[in-house]
Amino acid sequence: MTASIKSSDQARAIRYAVLSDIHGNLEALTAVFDHLAGVGADALLCLGDVVGYGADPIPCVETLVQRGARLVAGNHEHGATGRLDLRWFNPHARQAALWTASQLDAAHRAFLADLPLVLEVEDATLVHARPGRPEQWEYLITAEEGFEAFGGFTTRLCFVGHSHLPRVWALGSSGPAFEPAPEAVRLEAGRRYIVNVGSVGQPRDGDPRACYALWDLGAGVVSLHRVPYDVARAREKILRSGLPRYLGDRLAHGR
Ligand code: ZN
Numbered sequence: 001m002t003a004s005i006k007s008s009d010q011a012r013a014i015r016y017a018v019l020s021d022i023h024g025n026l027e028a029l030t031a032v033f034d035h036l037a038g039v040g041a042d043a044l045l046c047l048g049d050v051v052g053y054g055a056d057p058i059p060c061v062e063t064l065v066q067r068g069a070r071l072v073a074g075n076h077e078h079g080a081t082g083r084l085d086l087r088w089f090n091p092h093a094r095q096a097a098l099w100t101a102s103q104l105d106a107a108h109r110a111f112l113a114d115l116p117l118v119l120e121v122e123d124a125t126l127v128h129a130r131p132g133r134p135e136q137w138e139y140l141i142t143a144e145e146g147f148e149a150f151g152g153f154t155t156r157l158c159f160v161g162h163s164h165l166p167r168v169w170a171l172g173s174s175g176p177a178f179e180p181a182p183e184a185v186r187l188e189a190g191r192r193y194i195v196n197v198g199s200v201g202q203p204r205d206g207d208p209r210a211c212y213a214l215w216d217l218g219a220g221v222v223s224l225h226r227v228p229y230d231v232a233r234a235r236e237k238i239l240r241s242g243l244p245r246y247l248g249d250r251l252a253h254g255r
Contacts, residue, residue: 015040016121018197018213018222019069020047020128020161023076024054024100025201025251028210029063031229032200039214039225045121047161047197048074048128051112053096053247054201055237057103061112073115074128074161075137080104081113088137092244099243122217124157131158131194139163143178146194147171157187157222158194159213165205166198166213166224181205184223195222201234208254 017036022029046069051057057080064071078084079097081104086094104112117134119126130138132152139162140146146169149158168179172191179185187193198211205211209226216223231251238248 014042014122014217016043016045016215016217017041018045018047018126018159018195018215019064019200020159020197020212021049021074021164021199021202022046022051022054022060022064023049023199023201024051024057024060025210025229025234026054026056026059026063027230027234028201028227029060031227032210032212033063033067035225035227041214044069045119045126045159045215046071047126047159048072048115049076049161049199050074051080051100051104052076052093053238053243054234055241055243057100058105058108060201061108065111070119070121070126071115072119072126072128072134073112073117076100077112077115081109083113084137092246095244096247099241120155123155124159124215125153125155126159127153129160129162131160137162140167140169140194140196141165143169143176146178147176149194150192156192157215158192159215160194160196161199163196163204164199164202165196166211167194167196168222169194182224184221187220187222193222198224202251203254206254208252 080100127134168182168185170177197213200210209228235248
């Protein structure tokens with residue numbers, strides 16, 4: 001598929017923006033869209049947790065829908081729509097889920113509750129947490145956790161979110177590889193990949209800038225991008241909305 005795109009002058013290379021864990025942070029999402037306008041992307045994929053923690057859940061959902069994004073559900077969609085017992089959430093996440101639930105009208109609640117847990121696009125699987133058993137909401141963080149998850153999907157690529165930590169795992173012809181702070185990965189023949197695209201709206205790797213991935217089918221590259229945004233404004237909105245202060249403060253530290 002990649003070769004046929006490359007060999008044709010007429011065919012336009014397809015570039016997907018892959019976003020995850022926006023968490024109601026409209027300032028971060030807007031900054032990513034501004035960045036994308038310069039970089040160029042043909043389509044939008046979203047790995048869940050559009051809502052939860054941040055002050056703008058509905059504007060974030062609306063923005064993605066207007067732009068034709070294809071979405072899977074995260075645990076925060078399930079938490080805010082009654083599909084997941086909030087006893088599984090830590091106290092801040094539980095408080096945020098209850099606040100988010102109070103913001104949703106019936107139409108948005110139904111939309112979020114009905115999102116699929118898994119989608120396949122081109123030769124990639126999209127899932128919020130662990131492929132193969134997405135409803136368990138397990139994190140892929142260590143090298144081992146990623147390598148063990150390759151049996152959970154059959155496509156060449158799998159894009160995940162959930163941990164808010166960008167990562168790349170690769171298996172195949174030249175042996176296993178793990179990159180905990182990736183900037184770009186060139187997709188090689190005979191290898192399969194899991195890519196955690198990081199978090200748009202609440203990064204936790206010590207870099208407060210919004211994080212997203214660009215999947216370029218023509219070039220055969222997945223690149224990760226960091227975008228500064230108005231953290232102070234996103235934090236201020238969280239404080240004014242009555243959400244836990246910690247959820248605003250952590251944005252400044254990217255933790
Ligand atoms: Zn999340």
